Amino acid sequence: MTGSLAAIGAGIAVIGAGIGIGNIGAKAMESIARQPEAVGDIRANMLIMAALIEGAAIIAIILSFFI
Amino acid sequence: MRTKSIFRVFLLVTILISGFSNKTFAGGDGPFNPGEVALHHIADAHTFHFFGDIYIPLPAMIFYDRNGGGVTFLPSSASFDIGKGGNGSIAIDRYVLSHGVVRRIKDTNFPMGKVNISWDGHGSHGDDHSAHDHSKHDHSGHGHAGHDHGDHKEKGMKDKIMDELDKGHDVQAFYNGKGFDLEDRSTLDGGLAGGGMTSYMDFSITKNxxxxxxxxxxxxxxxxxxxxxxxxxxxxxxxxxxxxxxxxxxxxxxxxxxxxxxxxxxxxxxxxxxxxxxxxxxxxxxxxxxxxxxxxxxxxxxxxxxxxxxxxxxxxxxxxxxxxxxxxxxxxxxxxxxxxxxxxxxxxxxxxxxxxxxxxxxxxxxxxxxxxxxxxxxxxxxxxxxxxxxxxxxxxxxxxxxxxxxxxxxxxxxxxxxxxxxxxxxxxxxxxxxxxxxxxxxx
Structure with missing residues (x-):
């Protein structure tokens, strides 16, 4: 029972991170389409932002399994 | 075209090997448990698993207190005589090699020095094995004699990880037909950090x-x-x-x-x-x-x-x-x-x-x-x-x-x-x- 609740918690955390990273990807694509010359900067910043969001999701997943 | 044929040969070889490796990889005891194998593969070890039963020994520098005086160390994981499944058939001063990891036998009555041990208990001790497991839980647990379900809810993060890791390691070393429990491989981090606080100092050149x-x-x-x-x-x-x-x-x-x-x-x-x-x-x-x-x-x-x-x-x-x-x-x-x-x-x-x-x-x-x-x-x-x-x-x-x-x-x-x-x-x-x-x- 505890295991399945933890899995639900992890799933909810992943929903949030998925929406966040999806938004970043969408906006990055739009910006690249608008300003193709800035593709390098946009990609680097996109990855950093995705990593930060992923960090929040990872903490949530780890907490949901271990506490 | 060439990549395609390479891919086909690769698939064929994989299929052929899969039948053979079924027996060696899964170890053959009971149903296959992917979680256990995965945790075993991400954990640190004192040997390098090549394939099948071939293990490369690594220097196992384990410092421990022998007879309360001085510090001794074991030179290499080869001295445990690595055999099937990464289990060593020799115990040295209560240290054994289980699934490629050096662990210590809990019981202080276990003879010191080099001793031959086995890992299966020769069938007739099968019942003895499970009985031992239960008593082990009671000793280490939270005072609930024999109530595994009661125990489970109070378990914190460390115990949970320990349980996961111990599923494959809930083994005993057998000497003269008697089973001996092994010490938990670490007491601080549940083994996730590849070791931790143990009763001995482990400066081994492990896999990591x-x-x-x-x-x-x-x-x-x-x-x-x-x-x-x-x-x-x-x-x-x-x-x-x-x-x-x-x-x-x-x-x-x-x-x-x-x-x-x-x-x-x-x-x-x-x-x-x-x-x-x-x-x-x-x-x-x-x-x-x-x-x-x-x-x-x-x-x-x-x-x-x-x-x-x-x-x-x-x-x-x-x-x-x-x-x-x-x-x-x-x-x-x-x-x-x-x-x-x-x-x-x-x-x-x-x-x-x-x-x-x-x-x-x-x-x-x-x-x-x-x-x-x-x-x-x-x-x-x-x-x-x-x-x-x-x-x-x-x-x-x-x-x-x-x-x-x-x-x-x-x-x-x-x-x-x-x-x-x-x-x-x-x-x-x-x-x-x-x-x-x-x-x-x-x-």
């Missing part, structure tokens, strides 16, 4: 330590050669290894260090950023290789990523200038009431940044390894541990395709995580050494 030394030597060799090439071929176009490394080096310098730290100050931090990037990249890529020099899950071991993040933490905070600390402790330009809220959050942030840094690397790499092992485990799940050859064949095809996909994804993740670690370290360092001009105008 070997992987790190290998990567360090490899990087040393590569970069010394490249540096030499820059000296001898000054002014000429880069060539060979130098030509391969230069774009990577320039990428870290121009895309990571300069924009994050700033043109004036980046040079001081380049050695750390470069070392971190190539070390993590090396560990990640070496972990992708499923056989000998690779297969160590070093960058997916939390103690190693903690050490890496600790360097970032120290470099960031030791280089933090006055502006950095003012912004943390007493943020300028906002009302005092808000400062009381902001300051604790900022102080938490100082520690949270490196914590997330090491958890991210650890979780990404470990998750990749677990998924790959789980996909390979499809062969044994569908093949019902060697009973169903058709299932094993179907599993082999599915596992090959899925594993190839995951491997490709993991190559991306290996590079991406090394890059993310470096760029985030650079941005933390950059925030610490940055000169702020805006609030001087506010004065």
């Amino acid at each position: 330590v070997f992987t790190m030394l290998f990567v360090a030597l490899l990087l040393g060799f590569v970069f010394l050669r490249v540096a030499k090439a820059y000296r001898t071929r000054d002014g000429q176009a880069p060539k060979g290894l130098q030509g391969f490394m230069e774009p990577l080096f320039v990428f870290i310098q121009d895309e990571v260090a300069k924009p994050m730290i700033g043109e004036e100050k980046y040079a001081r931090f380049m050695p750390y950023l470069m070392s971190a990037f190539f070390f993590i990249l090396g560990l990640n890529l070496l972990g992708q290789i499923p056989f000998f020099p690779g297969s160590g899950n070093a960058s997916g071991t939390i103690s190693i990523t903690i050490a890496l993040a600790l360097f970032t933490f120290l470099i960031t905070n030791l280089n933090g200038n006055r502006d950095y600390w003012t912004h943390i402790l007493w943020m300028p330009g906002i009302p005092a009431a808000v400062k009381l809220i902001i300051t604790p959050v900022e102080i938490m942030g100082v520690f949270l940044k490196p914590i997330v840094l090491f958890i991210r690397l650890f979780a990404n790499i470990t998750a990749g390894h677990i998924v790959i092992v789980a996909f390979v485990g499809l062969i044994f799940v569908l093949g019902e541990s060697g009973k169903n050859l058709v299932g094993a064949g179907v599993g082999a095809v599915a596992a090959t395709l899925l594993t190839m996909f995951m491997m490709a994804l993991e190559l991306l993740v290996a590079v991406l995580q090394a890059y993310i670690f470096t760029i985030l370290s650079a941005s933390y360092i950059g925030a610490a050494v940055e000169e702020h001009h805006h609030h001087e105008e506010a004065h």
Whole structure:
């Protein structure tokens, strides 16, 4: 029972991170389409932002399994 | 066309091997448990598993207190006489090798010195085994005699991980027909950090330590050669290894260090950023290789990523200038009431940044390894541990395709995580050494 609740918690955390990273990807694509010359900067910043969001999701997943 | 035929041959060989490896890989005792195998594969070990029952011994430097006086050490994991399944058939001073990991026998009455042991208890002791397991739980547990369900709810994080790890390690060493329990392999971190507090001091060159030394030597060799090439071929176009490394080096310098730290100050931090990037990249890529020099899950071991993040933490905070600390402790330009809220959050942030840094690397790499092992485990799940050859064949095809996909994804993740670690370290360092001009105008 505890295991399945933890899995639900992890799933909810992943929903949030998925929406966040999806938004970043969408906006990055739009910006690249608008300003193709800035593709390098946009990609680097996109990855950093995705990593930060992923960090929040990872903490949530780890907490949901271990506490 | 050629790639296609190579792919076909590869599939065929995989299917043929899957039937054979069913017996050796799954160990043959009971139904196959993918979770257990995955955890075993990401954990550290004192031997290198080649294939089947072939193990490469590593130097096991275990310091322990013999008879209360002086410190003794065991030279190599080979002295345990590694046999089937990574189990050693010799116990030395109560130390045994179980599934490739050195562990100690709990019972102090166990004879010291070299003793021959077995691991199966020869059938008739099968019942004895399970009875022992229960009594073991009672002794170590929380005072609930025999109530496993009651125990389960109170278990914290450490116990849960211990249970997971012990599923495959709930074994006993048999000597003269009597079973002996083994000590938990660590008492502090549940074995996830590859060891921890034990009753002995373990300075072994384990699989992870070997992987790190290998990567360090490899990087040393590569970069010394490249540096030499820059000296001898000054002014000429880069060539060979130098030509391969230069774009990577320039990428870290121009895309990571300069924009994050700033043109004036980046040079001081380049050695750390470069070392971190190539070390993590090396560990990640070496972990992708499923056989000998690779297969160590070093960058997916939390103690190693903690050490890496600790360097970032120290470099960031030791280089933090006055502006950095003012912004943390007493943020300028906002009302005092808000400062009381902001300051604790900022102080938490100082520690949270490196914590997330090491958890991210650890979780990404470990998750990749677990998924790959789980996909390979499809062969044994569908093949019902060697009973169903058709299932094993179907599993082999599915596992090959899925594993190839995951491997490709993991190559991306290996590079991406090394890059993310470096760029985030650079941005933390950059925030610490940055000169702020805006609030001087506010004065």
